[in-house]
Amino acid sequence: MEPIIRAENLKFSYKNQEDGKEYEVLKGIDMEVRKGEFLCVLGHNGSGKSTLAKHFNSILVPTEGKVFVGDMDTSEEDKLFDIRQRVGMVFQNPDNQIVATIVEEDVAFAPENLGLPREEIISRVDFALKTVNMEAYRNHAPHKLSGGQKQRVAIAGVLAMMPEVIVLDEPTAMLDPVGRKEIMNTIKTLNREKGMTVVLITHYMDEAAEADRILVMDKGKIKMEGTPKEVFSKVDEVKAIGLDVPQATALAYELNKNGFNLPLDILNTEDCVSNIIKELEND
Amino acid sequence: MFKDITLGQFFPGDSFVHRLDPRTKICLSLIFIVLVFLANSILGFALLGGFILLVAIITKIPLKFMIRGLKTIMFFIVLTAFFNLFLSTGTVIWQWRFLKITDRGLELALTMIARLVLLIFGTSILTLTTSPIALTDGIEALLRPFKKIKLPVHELAMMMTIALRFIPTLIDETDKIIKAQTARGTDFESGNLIRRAKALIPILIPLFISSFRRADDLALAMECRCYNGGENRTRMKVLEMKAIDFVGWGVTLALGVIVIILNYVRI
Ligand SMILES: Nc1ncnc2c1ncn2[C@@H]1O[C@H](COP(=O)(O)OP(=O)(O)O)[C@@H](O)[C@H]1O
Ligand SMILES: [Mg+2]
Numbered sequence: 290m291e292p293i294i295r296a297e298n299l300k301f302s303y304k305n306q307e308d309g310k311e312y313e314v315l316k317g318i319d320m321e322v323r324k325g326e327f328l329c330v331l332g333h334n335g336s337g338k339s340t341l342a343k344h345f346n347s348i349l350v351p352t353e354g355k356v357f358v359g360d361m362d363t364s365e366e367d368k369l370f371d372i373r374q375r376v377g378m379v380f381q382n383p384d385n386q387i388v389a390t391i392v393e394e395d396v397a398f399a400p401e402n403l404g405l406p407r408e409e410i411i412s413r414v415d416f417a418l419k420t421v422n423m424e425a426y427r428n429h430a431p432h433k434l435s436g437g438q439k440q441r442v443a444i445a446g447v448l449a450m451m452p453e454v455i456v457l458d459e460p461t462a463m464l465d466p467v468g469r470k471e472i473m474n475t476i477k478t479l480n481r482e483k484g485m486t487v488v489l490i491t492h493y494m495d496e497a498a499e500a501d502r503i504l505v506m507d508k509g510k511i512k513m514e515g516t517p518k519e520v521f522s523k524v525d526e527v528k529a530i531g532l533d534v535p536q537a538t539a540l541a542y543e544l545n546k547n548g549f550n551l552p553l554d555i556l557n558t559e560d561c562v563s564n565i566i567k568e569l570e571n572d
Numbered sequence: 573m574f575k576d577i578t579l580g581q582f583f584p585g586d587s588f589v590h591r592l593d594p595r596t597k598i599c600l601s602l603i604f605i606v607l608v609f610l611a612n613s614i615l616g617f618a619l620l621g622g623f624i625l626l627v628a629i630i631t632k633i634p635l636k637f638m639i640r641g642l643k644t645i646m647f648f649i650v651l652t653a654f655f656n657l658f659l660s661t662g663t664v665i666w667q668w669r670f671l672k673i674t675d676r677g678l679e680l681a682l683t684m685i686a687r688l689v690l691l692i693f694g695t696s697i698l699t700l701t702t703s704p705i706a707l708t709d710g711i712e713a714l715l716r717p718f719k720k721i722k723l724p725v726h727e728l729a730m731m732m733t734i735a736l737r738f739i740p741t742l743i744d745e746t747d748k749i750i751k752a753q754t755a756r757g758t759d760f761e762s763g764n765l766i767r768r769a770k771a772l773i774p775i776l777i778p779l780f781i782s783s784f785r786r787a788d789d790l791a792l793a794m795e796c797r798c799y800n801g802g803e804n805r806t807r808m809k810v811l812e813m814k815a816i817d818f819v820g821w822g823v824t825l826a827l828g829v830i831v832i833i834l835n836y837v838r839i
Binding site: 346348370374377378382384385386387389391397398399400401402403404406410411414430431447450 | 733795807
């Protein structure tokens with residue numbers, strides 16, 4: 290499949306203000322985001338996930354190496370708005386990314402910045418609010434919404450740019466379980482029904498299990514890559530990086546230590562239950 | 573603690589006045605203020621008073637909201653009236669020991685009271701019938717010509733919008749911090765002024781830190797949504813002068829002409 294975003298030997302360092310030393314956050318990353326896929330980036334705090342994401346829409350440019358969006362090099366300044374419009378970004382704290390005092394005006398913010406004609410702005414706002422299922426709240430004040438609803442407004446605000454890729458940097462980290470479910474459902478609808486390419490950064494393994502492909506980052510490098518089944522079945526490797534595997538996989542792993550012989554590509558409860566039953570019947 | 577603070581003093585509604593374009597309302601309020609200072613006949617004041625009362629009735633805003641604005645400057649009104657009443661020269665009409673009221677003083681005092689009350693009512697109607705966001709849009713549109721002399725009109729309007737957006741968020745946050753610090757044993761209520769001011773420090777510091785973090789996040793999110801200042805920016809909601817705006821202008825201008833004519837008619 291053709292890549293939409295491509296990083297080639299991407300290195301990024303910043304100069305620490307206090308000791309004046311250079312720190313390398315990204316240490317040579319080669320990766321791509323393929324058209325239409327649901328890609329998940331895992332890694333613990335400080336592994337460089339957010340820094341990598343900020344290279345996808347030219348918020349940061351590589352110290353060394355290249356990042357391409359389509360055939361545009363993200364370090365070319367005259368392509369800046371083209372790139373940002375094609376790669377939308379959603380962040381962790383929904384409160385801090387809503388600009389306006391009314392939901393529909395916030396969703397209109399990006400198309401207004403793009404200088405689109407009025408009718409086009411209105412139709413995009415309609416489309417975006419409908420996609421995240423928030424039309425009923427058009428004229429509401431954002432600060433009165435729940436966390437999950439606010440985050441959906443933030444997603445709508447990005448969708449109104451009609452991006453090809455939407456990058457979400459830990460969008461569920463500040464939400465309650467209900468809000469998390471709302472956002473995961475929205476992301477799945479976007480990917481499965483609207484065909485949008487999704488990059489999800491998260492540290493929830495059950496969210497990662499829903500992706501088409503996973504990248505695992507550690508200390509500024511990509512350590513593992515593959516489908517959720519491929520990645521999580523290497524339980525020892527995942528644990529060595531300091532991450533967990535989904536609970537179902539973890540259970541199978543522990544049972545195997547005690548004489549069971551379960552496959553390790555089990556990601557959800559149903560698979561886990563049916564495999565255990567099969568195993569017990571075999572005995 | 574802050575739950576019942578509402579933003580500005582907007583009183584939502586669907587009256588004729590509510591539906592006027594914010595630019596119309598701002599201009600008409602300014603004209604009204606000028607008229608209040610130009611008027612110097614009893615009939616003129618009566619007319620202005622009757623007009624503002626009529627507008628207040630049309631808006632269906634309860635009288636107590638209008639009067640609330642008066643309360644804050646009551647002291648000022650009483651003080652000005654007092655000075656005008658007792659310290660003016662003219663024909664004495666009442667005297668008790670050293671206190672004397674002159675005809676001129678009485679006239680001046682009454683005029684001052686009438687002007688201040690009308691002023692408060694006029695501006696209250698503007699802010700009560702216009703949402704803060706519409707007010708911001710109106711101010712931005714009216715100031716647009718001043719862009720030529722490098723006044724950062726768009727930037728000012730954007731700052732106002734962001735301030736309005738974050739006031740409720742910061743109030744919520746203050747509330748949370750106060751609760752958290754109270755749970756840790758901070759006492760905000762007792763002690764002298766200095767002690768109580770010191771007790772505010774554990775509220776203000778976390779609030780400032782989180783505000784800077786929010787500012788950082790918001791700037792990033794705005795950049796990601798292609799924000800590039802006001803240049804080439806279009807708007808979803810475009811302000812539009814409609815028939816009712818012309819009616820509003822017509823009525824107010826007619827009122828102005830009559831008030832000015834009345835100044836020269838002696839009765
Ligand atoms: N401009 C910068 N200034 C200071 N520290 C930075 C800067 N950019 C990245 N870092 C540091 O780089 C590391 C990786 O950050 P980040 O990409 O946010 O990781 P993650 O999102 O995976 O938690 C962190 O330790 C962070 O403090
Ligand atoms: Mg991060």
